[in-house]
Amino acid sequence: MLSSLRARLRWLIVLVLVAVLLPLGLLSFQRTIREVDELLDGRLAQSARTLQVLIEHAGIDSLRGDAGPGIRVPSEPAHASAMKRHGYTHEPEVGFQVFDKAGRVVLATTNLAVLPPPQPGDADFRDVRQGGYNWRVFTLADQVDGVVIRTGERYDSRQEITQALWFDHGLSLLLGLPLLALLVGWAVKRGLRPLEALTRALASRELGSRAPIVLERTPLELQPVLGALNDRLQRLADALEREQRFSADVAHELRTPLASTMINLESAQATTDPTEAAASLTSAQHVVAALARRIEQLLALARLESGAASGQYAAVDLVAIAVDVIEELAPVIAEGGVELSFVRSSEQVIVQGYEAALAALLRNLVENAMRHVPAGGQVQLSIEQGVQDVVLDVIDDGPGIPPEHRAQVFTRFHREASSRGEGYGLGLSIVQRAAELHRATIELLDSPFGNGLRVRVVIPLRQA
Structure with a gap:
């Protein structure tokens, strides 16, 4: 199944965000739960110490009632039932006990009244079970008066806080991730606009x-x-x-x-x-x-x-190439009634180059000259080796090319009006490309025959 680059980027970014945000959310939730537990434990300890201060000011004897069990404090306020009807109460289920030196309960809430008295070594925090519930209790012993104060909180109250935290953390992810996916899609689309512009530019390109x-x-x-x-x-x-x-x-x-x-x-x-x-x-x-x-x-x-x-760049004999070209063109030369002469400075003229390109250069120069020479005219091919270069001359006695037109003859498909036969105007263009391959220069000069054209090609012996 094929998918667009935009969709792949969007889902990859969303998956990366989920892979990062979920562990961070879990770590943050666990840290928050630990801090809440520590805060609630601190509140239990603070409540016990508050009771201790109150008892020290009031005196333990003032808390003893006539009845044996001592004073009972209701554990649920009067308005709690009304708050529960609305679905939630902000007052957690807490309670406390106060014992005298003899270990008798002198003050307690009803939800913790039947909890057995603390044993030696029950100081600080511990978990107990009472009335079908798990309690978190804190025991504070007054070493001077012998009074023992115990405060407690039901774990289901803490679970309500935990559930609220789960809801807050989970709801933000449930609502945030889809919104984040939409925003990521928008951002990816906007970020890929240069690619869309490139696509339009390619589609509209001529x-x-x-x-x-x-x-x-x-x-x-x-x-x-x-x-x-x-x-x-x-x-x-x-x-x-x-x-x-x-x-x-x-x-x-x-x-x-x-x-x-x-x-x-x-x-x-x-x-x-x-x-x-x-x-x-x-x-x-x-x-x-x-x-x-x-x-x-x-x-x-x-x-x-x-x-x-x-x-294929190698040593090439220009004289041998010229002889092959002349033999190849012999039937055409004979039919046209043109006299072709070949002059060379030695039996071998060696240059470094491409045989195919040099053969095309000589062939097109000779053939182009013959096309512009009337019957009975003459064409001369000359190859002369110098110290630093080789000079190729193709001279004819035809009508020649006016100086103002000579710059145009190398243009493809350009033909002079004096040309004979069905040429395509490509000969000198091929010559020019072959010369460029050998770092050679081409000049169009006046013919020494009085009229006509001299095409001179200078090929350096040492080429880059």
């Missing part, structure tokens, strides 16, 4: 929003939760954006290999020369193999962006 959740007067205990939640939402938004970018990159990256495959297959179908058909099919097979490798590279690049493949 899909894909990157704005952090901010609550007014956030409690200290909720601030770490809110910070972790905002961080998690930011990471989730980044992950969704990476997934969207990956889907767009896949569509962009697979377009050229598929086009090359279709060209080779159409050439094989159109020719009647078996040798030429076999060459076209072989080229198509190579392109399909390159397509499979391209897919693996895209997946690797996606893992790089998510930080899941940091172990």
